[in-house]
Amino acid sequence: MTSASNGVSQTKPAGAALTVRAALDLPILRGGAPEVVVGADALDRPIRWVHVVEVRDIASVLRGGELLLSEGRMFGSAVEDRRLIAELSERGVAALVIELGPRHRTLPKNIVVACQEHGLTLIALHLPVAFIDITEAIHSQIVSYKMTLLDSAHQLQDRLTHLALSNGQIPEVLDILADAVNNPVIYERQHGGFVYQALHTMTERDVSAAWEAHTRRISSAPTALETTLTVGERSAGRLVALAMSSPFTEADELALERTAGIVSLVLMRDEHQDSVAARNQRGFLTALMHGEMPPYRAEARSATLGFVAPVLLPLAIRAAAHHRSRPLSLEDRLWKQIWDDVNSEMTGRRMTAMIDQAPSNDISLVMLGLEDVTQRKSAIDRFANVVQEAADRHIGVPNGAIICAGSAVHTWQAAGEGLILSVEAMDGAMQSRPRPWHDAIDLDLDRLLWSLRQNPDLARFAHLRLDTLLDHDRQRRSELFKTLQELLRLNGRKAETARALHLERQSLYSRVERIEALLGVDLDDPDTRLGLHLALRIMRQLPEVADDLWA
Known part of the structure; x- marks a missing residue:
């Protein structure tokens, strides 16, 4: 991307915030x-x-x-x-x-x-010195600077609003913002991976490296400014500016804040345009799920498309994660290749299926045709295997797709309801441990905890049991927390835990003793292990807990 040549001069306020040094240079204080x-x-x-x-x-x-x-x-x-x-x-x-x-x-x-x-x-x-003269002089400087900041922010907002109303796109908005803050800017989608980036004067390689360092919380990462994007009441990702060319100022914070509102406006406009287009070219299953196609029409239309089956099995599928440095357009192309492979494999295996493909950051819908409801599990296993192998080939991630499966049903009315259930199960499935597929009709423990994540008692339960151990690991750079995870995963079997962690048995026993002393528990007690295991599962759902804690 290229940067607009006149962005900085139009958006950077003159002067800077009044500092102690500048105040001492005022005539009234020099006196x-x-x-x-x-x-x-x-x-x-x-x-x-x-x-x-x-x-x-x-x-x-x-x-x-x-x-x-x-x-x-x-x-x-x-x-x-x-x-x-x-x-x-x-x-x-x-x-x-x-x-x-x-x-x-x-x-x-x-x-x-x-x-x-x-x-x-x-x-x-x-x-x-008359204190009233000092306060008057300094307050005058501060108010003048604030007015300059606000005037600059208004100019930036007016310019971006005009661009948005002229059908301008997000890359153009980010180019102007990058010039305003004199640094690269990245738009990251809600579940990770950037959508757009404005390089400013930096190379793509340098910005990608800085972004990787920032997302991994590496100490050498540049300082970052960020703000959340919202569309309606839901989060739509965030804008992140990286201080690679110059340090940030108060003006930069204000510019980022004002630009976020414009980007949200552009996203709302684009979603509305997409919605209008979708209503005109809605996929068969998508229209069924949204109630835009009556069940009797769905049955007739599916027959004309060659999809005839006594039992219908609805599924919802989306990418498990997004590569931090992979643009949306590239991931869309990779998922197009994945679906091409899936369609080819399904045809080769003579499996009856309908697929509404969606972009990589959205949910695709699938309907499998079965002969009998007893085939549900085996059919999902086969289909999930095809999808996960294709995802592994093209994006190099085991269990790279999240698959939620509904009930095997006999009517298109029930099939539409099954699609809704599968989509609703997706958020909880994304927070669960990776697996080939998730059963939308069985609310497993991870999804149950995810649905209750707003309850403060759950977080309190987990923190009371595990914070002592976490604090110890942070202070001493030890790995007692991951040792506890592995021990609980293996139901307290110490010999297997030692092998899994590549430790001598005595080393593991020493770690277990330290864990028991820190937490004041007996890990041989099954009720204690159950409580700690539940606390671990709860902590996985807490947004403030770093991803790198999990073994």
Whole structure:
């Protein structure tokens, strides 16, 4: 992708946020003969607001980024002063400015030491200055900068809105945003893998490498800004900017936020256009599932298409995951090849099937024709084997497709309901352990936990049992958590666990003893193992738990 040549000049605000260093350069503060006593290396912190402070309990009302002006009247005993400095530092105060005079002719040593210990920038004014003049000057600078930010954001939003109304596409929007933030921008779909990327001035290889590092949480990954995209009430992915050319500013955060709204608008427009097109060219099974084709018409139309079977078996299928660095267009082509192979194999095996193919980020619908309901499991096994082998060939991922199967039924009315059930089971199946296919009519444990994932008691149950172990592994870089997973998977059989983990038995026994000591449990007790196993299954459903925890 190429970048628009005039994007930066139209969207970047002039100047920058007022920092402590810039504030000290203002004439009004220079007139006070300022001396940076502590924190000379932190003068580039931005100032959000200015307060004149002479009371001790100010910390509770601060939000961070404040420049505090004082004559030091709030200082008292050494213990209270140290506590006050600690509270100000925790609140993220930009700097503390104390005017020397009758109250304090020199800065108290305990204040200087406390500021050094807590990293709070401390500045002394050796000449008197009217605090109201300081606040007026700084607030004027801050308000001017904020107005410039908002004006710049409005210009960017107006430009992108005009583009969207002119039927502009997401790649064009991202090119403008990349120029605005002076860095590459990526649109990642909801379940992983990018859809579009604006390279800005970087090469595709460099951006792909940076994106890989970011998604894998590698320490060398560039800083990222991101915001969620929504269409209606559902998430539609996220926009991510990578700081590869320059560090981010407050203006960049605002630009990303405003652009996200425009991208969501474009997505809604495109979905509406797709919906209109789909109503005109709706697939047979899709129309049946959405109630747009009465069952009697479905039966007649299926006969004209050569699909005649006494028993109908509905299924829903989608990609199990998306490659982090593979564009949507490439994955669509790969899945087209997968479906070509599946159709060819089904014909060769003389299996009766109808398939409504969907893009790689959507759900495809399948209807198998059987002679008898007793053939359900064997038919699903055969079909799943064909699909999973084709997926493995083309995308190189075992169990690369998620397959949800409904009931074997005799009527097209029931078949349509079975398609709905199979699609509804998809979200839970995506959170379950990989398997050749999922039974939509059997709510297994993983899908049950997924359906209850909003219940706070479940998360509390899992955290109470496992957080101690997780914290221990993070602090000591040990693998007790994965050892516990494997032990529970093998129902407490230690010899098999040692072989699975490639450990000597004594090493495993040592790990088990440490796990039992940390958790205060006996892993030989079956009820204890059951509770921990359930906690592990619950934790898999929690969004805040990192994927790399799972063995």
